[in-house]
Amino acid sequence: MSTLMSGARMLAECLAREGVDCMFGYPGGVTLPFYDVLYDHQIRHILVRHEENAAFAAEGYARATGKVGVCCATSGPGATNLTTGLVDAMMDSIPIVAITGQVTSKLIGSDAFQEADTFGITRPCTKHNYLVKRLEDLPQAIHEAFYVASTGRPGPVLVDITKDVLQAQGHYVPVTSIHLPGYKVFTEGHTGQIRRAAQLIQESERPLVYAGGGIIAADASEELREFVRLTDTPVVNTLMGLGSMPTEHPNFISMPGMHGSYAANMAMTGADLLIALGVRFDDRVTGRLAAFAPHAKIIHVDIDPAEVGKNRNPDVPIVGDVKRVLSKLNKILVETPAEAPPGNNETRAAARRGWWHQIREWKAAHPYDTSTSESEIKPQHLMAEIDRLSGGQAIVTSDVGQHQMWAAQLIRFNEPRLWINSGGLGSMGFGLPSAIGAQMARPEKLVFSISGDGGFQMAIPELATVANQGLPIKIIVMNNGYLGMVRQWQTLFYNDRLSSVELSCFPDAEKLAGAYGFKGRTISKPWELAAALKEAVDEPGPYLLNVKVTPFECVYPMVPAGSAINEMVLGPPQPVAVPAD
Amino acid sequence: MQQVISLILENKPGALMRVTGLLSQRGYNIESLTVARTLDPELSRMTIVVDVDSLQRAQVIKQMNKLINVLQANDLSEVPAVVRELVLLRIRTTQESRTAVLKEAEIFGGRVVDSSSEGFAIEVTGAPEKLGEFVDVMSAYGEVDVTRSGALAIALDSKKLRLQPPVPTVGQPHAQPAQK
Structure with missing residues (x-):
């Protein structure tokens, strides 16, 4: 069987054959031929607002399902923007395939417009990567990429494809086997x-x-x-x-x-x-x-x-x-x-x-601290309420930092693939885009995206994607006005000298969500918490809930860096008497 | 300590970069690295000498083996092997010491590849430590300029190259281009 078609269409055919039903990406000059194919292709393309978030969303999709997540970016800045997501997937062993466009093969090395050495840059960011400069190599590279990404220890694989390959016409001969003589997968165990x-x-x-x-x-x-x-x-x-x-x-x-x-x-x-x-x-x-x-x-x-x-x-x-x-x-x-x-x-x-x-x-x-306050919302209280609504069944995504640790401590996960966070790399701004991927993959699931006020502001552009796709994600901002985990270390180990950690400006959540056409609200009192969360969950569409919590709470227990894990600090240090004058 | 690694890798674009990148990424210092094609033109053999903590040696080999383009990575520090290096040395010497220089070169099994009124170019092969001594000795006779090839090594026992078999691709190819 052989059909005459463009490289761009071959790419789409190979993706479809790998079972790709949706992918996350951002188009650009050299990927135009591929986007022209996607215009009326069965694969659903989710337009994100930044390429890094395309990779994070692909990760969210993969983490929620176990299937390979797919993201796509153009050459140069598009590809370099993907790298954080690739390393994130590498660190957490998440199977994703990234497709990037590259300048026409004749222009490679000439510092052409939007040229970057994607193949070189992403070598240490991926389990394996490819640069495809000949049409006949394309189908093989795509299927190998999926195979490598999803077998053995999973990880990200990138395929960089030059524009001339996407444009070229050729006979598509479906690949029937993959031969990677040096790729060893150990499965059985001795x-x-x-x-x-x-x-x-x-x-x-x-x-x-x-x-x-x-x-x-x-x-x-x-x-x-x-x-x-x-x-x-x-x-x-x-x-x-x-x-x-x-x-x-x-x-x-x-x-x-x-x-x-x-x-x-x-x-x-x-x-x-x-x-x-x-x-x-x-x-x-x-x-x-x-x-x-x-x-x-x-x-x-x-x-x-x-x-x-x-x-x-x-x-x-x-x-x-x-x-x-x-x-x-x-x-x-x-x-x-x-x-x-x-x-x-x-x-x-x-x-x-x-x-x-x-x-x-x-x-x-020494159970986890679940204390509440009558005047303020403690972060632990917020997590406990989310836990109550989830009942161990909801998908919860997070960034990195204090909110991540409290969520991990206090929210129940009674199934695999519910807890989606940036573990190894610790990327801020991961929670919202990964929630987009997870909700796309599992539309029936209740999805909470939990971020701090720092990480959320790194992901704000994706509110547009959420609104565009009408994804009913419950976006919870644990807002303590600080980069909380960095502040915690400054408090504990740098004499409380709080350097560049105060986030004194945060947008009005109701207006912000409203600007994107969905509901949002800010709360700061503990008696508002349960009802506000319920309102968010009951809302059929997306909801942005900005929860102002106690600013100076620290995550405990804590094993200070360099200590043994049984040498935990279980609670805040006792106040030291300051001598008068 | 110095670890001698022999690699067989697929002769594919970027394969060398993957190996050197891995070494620098994991903090292993490269002492020397040589690479050339094998009898099979699709494969290359690489000899790498890295300076690595002895506890890390197994880890270096495992990381190398994870590279998809690497077909085999062997730690030659642990098996019977021959390690050789080539040095090309140019020496400017006085008329008086020419004979002495030639005698010394002979002791090290050197071969004069160029001779002029100003001095010689000499090639020597041998164990890397021996070549160090040769360079030291020659330096006593005049100004020297040295190029070394880096270590080349071969195991004395052959180890069978174990290749992974092909696997079938998943999914069914679409008979017709899929469209909405």
Whole structure:
């Protein structure tokens, strides 16, 4: 089968074949041929207002569904604007494919109008990238891009296509196979190692599951729950793994790390066995690495061999797809009776009961702060109210900073793919565009986009996209008038010298939303909160709710940089008496 | 410590950039890097010497192996291997020391590739440390100018190149261009 068509149409055909139903982008000079094809193509193109947000929206789409998200930008500034989103997807292992236009191949290297070395610039921002200068290479590159993005450890792949390729006419011969001889995907996991893992699990007295984004990427929540059912192991979820274990599950403790819970950090420190599943021992989780989980043997399961042993040498390394590894492990655990491991089983059973008792004590001793105030809205109060409306079912997106940490601490996620945040890169302005992608992908879902007043102002242009598409996103601004997390560090570590963190100007939310044709409101009193949130949720269209919260609240617990994770600061420092004069 | 890595990579645009970019991105210092085609013109072999903490050595290899254009990455510091380098040295020397210079070059197995009244150009191959000594010795006789090739290495035991098989593409090609 071969049909004569333009490169631009071939591109659209390849995308459609990969199952792309919608993409996010911004047109420009060199992508004109492609946009001409999109004019009457089945693929829905969502016009964003800045290319960075096209990448973030593609990420939101991918994070909400597991499918590859697609974004598109023109050459030069269009492509360079994508880079933050590409790195964001790289850091969080999110499968996206970015299509960029490039100047005509003859002009490459001549400093042509809107020329940038996209291929060079995006090399470290992507899992792999392509520069297509010949029409015959185009279909292969597109299908390879989707394959690389979505297999193994997922990630962003960029395909840069010159304008002459998009314009050229050629016979479209559908690609039937992909051959990447150097691309190794490890899926199965070494059976011997999995057996060793099972043995360690049965012998351990204080086991703990440390599960992360890999569980969500591998769609392994069910296998994780089965593992927990078989072993009654307590579970912590990293920021990226939230939702992989339902928050309400009795074995779920909470999130560990810099702003993790007391119980989770103490459990990490006290465990004699860490079952690390799809995690990368990130510095925000481990604190001072040398003091991390000092008593624990480590079983580390990850699909990326480079993550295994990168930060902490495991006792049992297992390179494989965590879904397959867990189902093999569960099978072994079912087949091997619990009495099988050597040693005194009664002592072990007693130790396990003691471990659970200890964890419950930790949980009870220092739960997350959920205090409220009668005069002001505390940020924790805001998150608790959003949680109440969500009931563990809504999609919640966030930027980076204080609001992100409070949301992660206090909002329940009873399914995977509900919590969408910029974890590794920590990009401000991520919440709103990623909510656009998520809502496009899952129109039936209630979507909250939570941002601080800083991050929201980075994403304001996308209010137009929200309005254009009529997306019923509930845009919540946790407005404390500051770049809260930076202010928190200045307060705690820089003698409260608040340098360039005060955001003294914020637009009137009602007028701002009104200018885009939807409803908005500002509230500042705790008694207004529940009703205002309800109004927002009940509104059939978008809603912008600007919530003025206590300005000087800090996120606790907090593990200061360089400390061990059991050395948490649990609350604000006691006021120091200032000598008179 | 110095780690000698031998890579086989696809001869594709940008492949070299991916390797060097990875090294600088991860903070590994490149001591030397050589690259040329293999018997198969679609592949290149690269020898890289990096200065890296010994605990990081496995990590460097794993990161290299993740590059899609890299077909094989071997740590030659761990297996029997030969490491050689070429140096081209130009020396200006006095009439009196010409004989001595030639004698010294001979000791290092050097070959004179150009001779003039002002001095010589000499090529020597050998283990990189040996070449350092050669340059030091020559410097005692006069002003020298040196070009070194960087290390070339080959493992003494062959390791089979394991290539991934092709995979079928997903989805069905549209019989007709899809339109609304």
